[in-house]
Amino acid sequence: MLTPREIKSKEMIPPRLMVKMNIAGAFSLFKVLLTSLGTIKAMKAAKVETVYLQPTRPYTLPTSLPSDIPHATQKYLRLTLFCDSEAPLVHALAKQLGAGQKTPWEFAQAAFEFTKRNITLEVIPMDDVVPTLERGTGTCIHKISVFIALCRAAGIPGRYKFFALTMLDAWMEPAMTRAPLMKKWYDAMGLFLLHGEGEVYIDGKWIPADVGAEPTRQANSGMPITKLGEDSIGLWLFPIPGTMFRRESIPLGLGLPSRLLMDYLVPSSVVGINAGIMEQIRNGERIIREAGGEQAYDALARKKRRQQAPRADLQAHDSIVFENEK
Amino acid sequence: MQQPTFEEYIKSFNGYLQNYFPPKDAWTPADEAVYKPLDLYRIPLKEAEEMQLRSLKWTFNYQYTNNKMYQNFCKERNVSPSDIKTTDDLVKIPLIPDTFFKDYPTGRDFALWLGNIFTGTLPKIVIKQKNPTYDEVINAFNETGMVVSYSSGTSGRHTFIPRDRRTFEISEYTVAKGGIAMMYPLWDHSMDGMLLMPNPKRTNVYAGKVCTIYFDIIHDVQVAIDRDISTDLIRMTMSGEKGLKSSVVNYFVKRESAKMVDLIIRWLEKREKTDQKIALVGAPFILSVVMEKLQREGRSFDFGERGGVATGGGWKAFEGQRVPVVEFRRQVEKILGIPEKYCLDLYGMVEGNGWMTHCPEGHYLHMPYSYYKGLVLDNEYKPVGYGEWGRYAFLDAASYSYPGFVISGDRVRMLEHCPVCDRPGPVLEPEIKRAAGEDIRGCAEEVRRMLSADLSKEG
Numbered sequence: 001m002l003t004p005r006e007i008k009s010k011e012m013i014p015p016r017l018m019v020k021m022n023i024a025g026a027f028s029l030f031k032v033l034l035t036s037l038g039t040i041k042a043m044k045a046a047k048v049e050t051v052y053l054q055p056t057r058p059y060t061l062p063t064s065l066p067s068d069i070p071h072a073t074q075k076y077l078r079l080t081l082f083c084d085s086e087a088p089l090v091h092a093l094a095k096q097l098g099a100g101q102k103t104p105w106e107f108a109q110a111a112f113e114f115t116k117r118n119i120t121l122e123v124i125p126m127d128d129v130v131p132t133l134e135r136g137t138g139t140c141i142h143k144i145s146v147f148i149a150l151c152r153a154a155g156i157p158g159r160y161k162f163f164a165l166t167m168l169d170a171w172m173e174p175a176m177t178r179a180p181l182m183k184k185w186y187d188a189m190g191l192f193l194l195h196g197e198g199e200v201y202i203d204g205k206w207i208p209a210d211v212g213a214e215p216t217r218q219a220n221s222g223m224p225i226t227k228l229g230e231d232s233i234g235l236w237l238f239p240i241p242g243t244m245f246r247r248e249s250i251p252l253g254l255g256l257p258s259r260l261l262m263d264y265l266v267p268s269s270v271v272g273i274n275a276g277i278m279e280q281i282r283n284g285e286r287i288i289r290e291a292g293g294e295q296a297y298d299a300l301a302r303k304k305r306r307q308q309a310p311r312a313d314l315q316a317h318d319s320i321v322f323e324n325e326k
Numbered sequence: 327m328q329q330p331t332f333e334e335y336i337k338s339f340n341g342y343l344q345n346y347f348p349p350k351d352a353w354t355p356a357d358e359a360v361y362k363p364l365d366l367y368r369i370p371l372k373e374a375e376e377m378q379l380r381s382l383k384w385t386f387n388y389q390y391t392n393n394k395m396y397q398n399f400c401k402e403r404n405v406s407p408s409d410i411k412t413t414d415d416l417v418k419i420p421l422i423p424d425t426f427f428k429d430y431p432t433g434r435d436f437a438l439w440l441g442n443i444f445t446g447t448l449p450k451i452v453i454k455q456k457n458p459t460y461d462e463v464i465n466a467f468n469e470t471g472m473v474v475s476y477s478s479g480t481s482g483r484h485t486f487i488p489r490d491r492r493t494f495e496i497s498e499y500t501v502a503k504g505g506i507a508m509m510y511p512l513w514d515h516s517m518d519g520m521l522l523m524p525n526p527k528r529t530n531v532y533a534g535k536v537c538t539i540y541f542d543i544i545h546d547v548q549v550a551i552d553r554d555i556s557t558d559l560i561r562m563t564m565s566g567e568k569g570l571k572s573s574v575v576n577y578f579v580k581r582e583s584a585k586m587v588d589l590i591i592r593w594l595e596k597r598e599k600t601d602q603k604i605a606l607v608g609a610p611f612i613l614s615v616v617m618e619k620l621q622r623e624g625r626s627f628d629f630g631e632r633g634g635v636a637t638g639g640g641w642k643a644f645e646g647q648r649v650p651v652v653e654f655r656r657q658v659e660k661i662l663g664i665p666e667k668y669c670l671d672l673y674g675m676v677e678g679n680g681w682m683t684h685c686p687e688g689h690y691l692h693m694p695y696s697y698y699k700g701l702v703l704d705n706e707y708k709p710v711g712y713g714e715w716g717r718y719a720f721l722d723a724a725s726y727s728y729p730g731f732v733i734s735g736d737r738v739r740m741l742e743h744c745p746v747c748d749r750p751g752p753v754l755e756p757e758i759k760r761a762a763g764e765d766i767r768g769c770a771e772e773v774r775r776m777l778s779a780d781l782s783k784e785g
Contacts, residue, residue: 304707310399310422314431317441319448322434324456 007252010080014162014251017243018194021164025193026257032185033265039180040268052275055120057136062092076157076201080249083145085152087130099154104202108209111150112228115211119143121277123270125259126250140212141250144198147211157201161208161246163239165195178272194254195237199246215294216284217277224301225294329511336364339506342515342543346495354388355381356723359697360496365507366694367683367749374751377696379413381723386410386419389729393445396422396729416699417709421719423733424677427485433457440467440474444488445727460484464530472727475532477676487532487676490727497679498539500694500724501672504683505607505636506543508670508692512634514603519544520593522608523638524551532676533609533638540607548593550586550612590616594627594662603632610637610654610671617661628663635662635669651689651756673758677732679724682754688746690753697723700752702740703733712742712752 007013014022033040065088072078072086079086091099097110122137129149132138138146141160148158186192198209210232215225226232233239262270291297330338340347348357359377363369369377387407389396400406403420410418430439437453440463449470455462464486467474473494476484489497506513524534526541534551541547590612597604606613613635620626635658655669667686674681680698682691693700701709702716710716718738722730739755 310395310426312395312426312430312439312442314435314438315442317438317448320437320441320451320453322437323452323454 002252009075010078010249011247012081012249012252014247014253015245018162018164018245018251021243022193022253029185029261029265032181036181036184039184052271052278054122054135054137054274055278057118057134059114059118059136061089061133062096065089065092066095072152074157076159076248077152077155081252082126082128082141082250082255083149083152084128084130085149087128087149089130089133090149091153093133094150094153097150097154099150104154104156104200107154108151108156108200108202108207109228111147111154112209112211115143115147115150116214119146119211120281121212121214121217123262123273123277125262126255141194141196141254143211144196144209145250147198147209148200151198151200159199159201159206159246159248160196160250161199161244162194162196162251163244165192165237165239165243178276179266179269180272181266181269182273197232214281214284216281216288218284219287219291219294219297219301220280220284222301222304225298332507332510333364335510335513336503336507338515339503339513339543343499343502343539345542346499346539348492355384356697356726357496360500360694360724363696366500366504366696367507367685367692367751369696369751371750374696375413378699378723379416381697382416382419382699382721383407383410385723385725385730386721388726389445389731393443393729395443396420396445416721417701419721419731421701421707421721421731421733422729424485424675424735427487427677430486432460436460437463437466440486440488443728444490445729446490460486461530468530473535475530475535475676477532485676488727493679493725493727494535496724496726498536500679501536501674501681502539502543504681504692504694505670505672508683508686509634509636509668512603512631512668513543513605515543515545517544517603517605518597519547520590520604520606520608521547521549522551522590522606522610522612523549525549528552536674537607544605548589550590550608586612587616587619591620598627598629601632603634604629605634605636607636608638613637613658614654617657620661621657626661626663630663631665631668633662633664633668635664637669637671638674655689671756673754675734675736677734678720678722678730680720680722684756685744685747685749685753688744689756690741690744690746691756691758692744692749692753693751695751700740700754702738707733712740715739718754718758 002012067088069086069088069091077085084090093114094107094111097114098107102110118136119132119142120137121139121143123139124137124142126139126141129142129145132142132146144160148160151158195212198211199206200209201207207229208231209228210226210230213223213226213232218225224230288294288297291300347361353361355377359381360366363377390400390407391397399422400420405418405420409415427443430436434453434457437451437458441448441451449472451466451470453463453466458466464474464476467488471491473489473491474486475489476486519540521537521540523537524531526535526538529535594604594616637654651671655666658664658669659666666689670684670686670689671691672681672683673691678698680694680700682693682700684690685692699721701719701721702714703719704710704714704716707717707719715737716739717733718736719733720730722732724730736758738758741753741755743750744753
């Protein structure tokens with residue numbers, strides 16, 4: 001049972017703006033549902049046409065599980081909501097990935113690559129790291145939790161970075177075409193309410209880790225295959241100004257609403273999105289294959305981006321005066 | 327009345343725009359390439375090529391010398407002004423993707439971002455707010471005489487471009503000169519104008535802002551959308567947001583939009599009874615809705631050759647239903663009686679100051695090739711030849727206050743010459759598409775989005 005002290009200490013309260021946006025999002029969703037009864041009926045009728053088979057887990061879980069796991073009490077290393085970093089399975093997997101043998105950077109890289117590549121994106125209600133690992137699928141938040149739990153198990157502090165966002169059409173569209181209600185909701189809101197990235201603390205710096213994007217889906221959208229330390233912000237997602245917040249824990253209040261939404265309110269849309277994601281993955285596999293492998297694809301995609309992107313520094317400018325800072 | 331010669335026609339046009347001309351002794355090669363030719367689309371190729379090389383060389387050097395960000399970008403690519411000697415070298419000029427102008431921070435950092443992408447000496451900008459909004463930052467810049475304006479995409483992300491007064495005026499001048507030249511001999515200052523765009527004084531949307539010149543070349547202009555248009559409103563409409571705040575906004579927008587259609591029809595009725603020349607300029611979507619209403623009511627006008635329509639992009643008139651440019655022109659002829667030769671579209675973008683204009687003969691998009699070079703790039707961002715589809719990019723010598731060497735998100739096909747008319751320069755085929763993965767965007771797309779939800783219910 002969570003105590004108010006724990007809730008506060010582990011930063012489980014989302015910022016006011018996010019609470020407000022989520023309430024507005026709920027109203028918006030109900031409005032969309034009420035005005036889309038025809039679409040819902042049509043989707044029910046077409047249910048058989050959308051085939052979605054949950055992908056098989058592409059890795060074997062460790063069988064030898066440790067029993068004497070130390071209990072962490074330090075901030076960013078301890079247990080938080082949906083992130084059971086002290087589960088025997090998590091510790092066994094961390095060990096398998098080199099915990100205790102590799103440097104923090106090397107281990108974080110291994111955990112990053114494992115999560116990014118092996119846990120397939122699936123829109124599914126919130127649950128903990130162990131069922132996610134057993135299943136091999138989860139939302140971006142499930143994936144961040146796996147990454148953070150593995151890092152915490154290896155003694156590397158980890159935290160969440162959340163924000164509301166808009167996305168490139170290329171990233172979003174393939175999954176949304178099979179989910180008209182979700183598309184309508186997105187259009188009504190003009191943004192996605194919640195996405196996140198992981199961050200790990202190594203050598204005095206918080207390092208971003210966007211584990212949510214599988215290499216295949218990045219290839220499907222023409223993006224480079226991002227590595228640990230490379231942010232996806234500005235690449236395929238654009239946070240809504242003022243919505244970004246960093247927390248030790250996933251905020252309270254995500255579990256039940258996500259179950260209600262996905263299992264009861266828009267299950268057909270969820271199936272549609274998941275089928276769309278699988279299609280993105282298949283397309284991405286083909287693109288990588290045609291490019292001559294992942295390395296060749298990535299080099300080409302990076303070359304394109306390098307060719308493209310100047311960097312604008314944000315250094316102080318003599319001619320710009322901020323009156324309130326005098 | 328006797329028809330003026332083309333020279334008299336353009337001289338008369340220039341006469342009303344003396345404030346737009348920099349002093350002749352201060353002309354740069356880019357100014358010369360813009361202000362000197364009588365017709366930007368009929369310069370002999372050799373002469374235009376020399377002007378183009380001279381002006382682009384000068385502007386590239388200016389950007390390289392006065393913009394640290396762009397200089398670093400060029401250095402990383404081992405390109406410097408000394409590498410640009412001949413026309414063939416122009417393709418070496420490093421191009422910036424249009425997405426760069428969408429990738430900016432918020433609040434006070436946004437002001438610094440604008441300041442650091444600006445080329446030249448920035449006037450003193452005072453930001454009063456602690457955590458300023460985009461509009462507050464833009465307004466602080468614009469109070470100094472600059473014109474920071476923007477366009478948007480379906481992702482709701484704005485493209486911000488910082489123009490100094492000189493760059494803005496050259497952009498305004500070229501858009502007007504292009505349209506006027508192609509509509510010869512229709513224009514005269516005493517005609518009546520209807521601006522199918524937001525009032526330039528009440529918005530920073532570039533599509534509206536660039537129409538400021540309309541008030542200087544036509545004596546009586548009425549504005550169809552005369553209300554404040556903020557970045558927030560555009561974001562809500564472009565991304566389709568419908569929260570509580572936007573519902574309230576939309577309610578008022580809807581009321582105003584219905585009034586606007588009636589206002590335009592009344593304006594047309596009044597002018598039909600006179601022999602006054604008229605010009606409707608702006609978003610085709612608005613005129614499309616007006617014509618639909620007239621058609622439903624079984625009404626039409628016959629303005630004949632005393633009427634002209636100049637549109638700017640935004641051809642996706644209703645969601646999922648594309649109104650082809652050709653069909654639009656036919657409707658204009660049928661409902662308003664304005665001949666197709668006086669119904670022209672202009673293609674440009676917020677990042678550039680070169681406007682491509684339909685020729686009246688074939689409606690191909692002609693480039694102002696004396697100061698502006700269009701390029702078509704393949705998937706590897708290498709230039710391809712004429713006749714091939716690819717991503718559109720351009721080198722714009724008329725861009726002083728930011729590097730106007732840009733890769734766009736549009737897919738186009740460029741031809742060496744117009745297949746229909748005898749203007750010598752290169753053209754784009756009229757059909758412009760968005761490249762895969764790019765947001766839907768266009769000069770008039772914001773306006774269309776802002777109004778479509780309401781106006782489409784008119785039917």
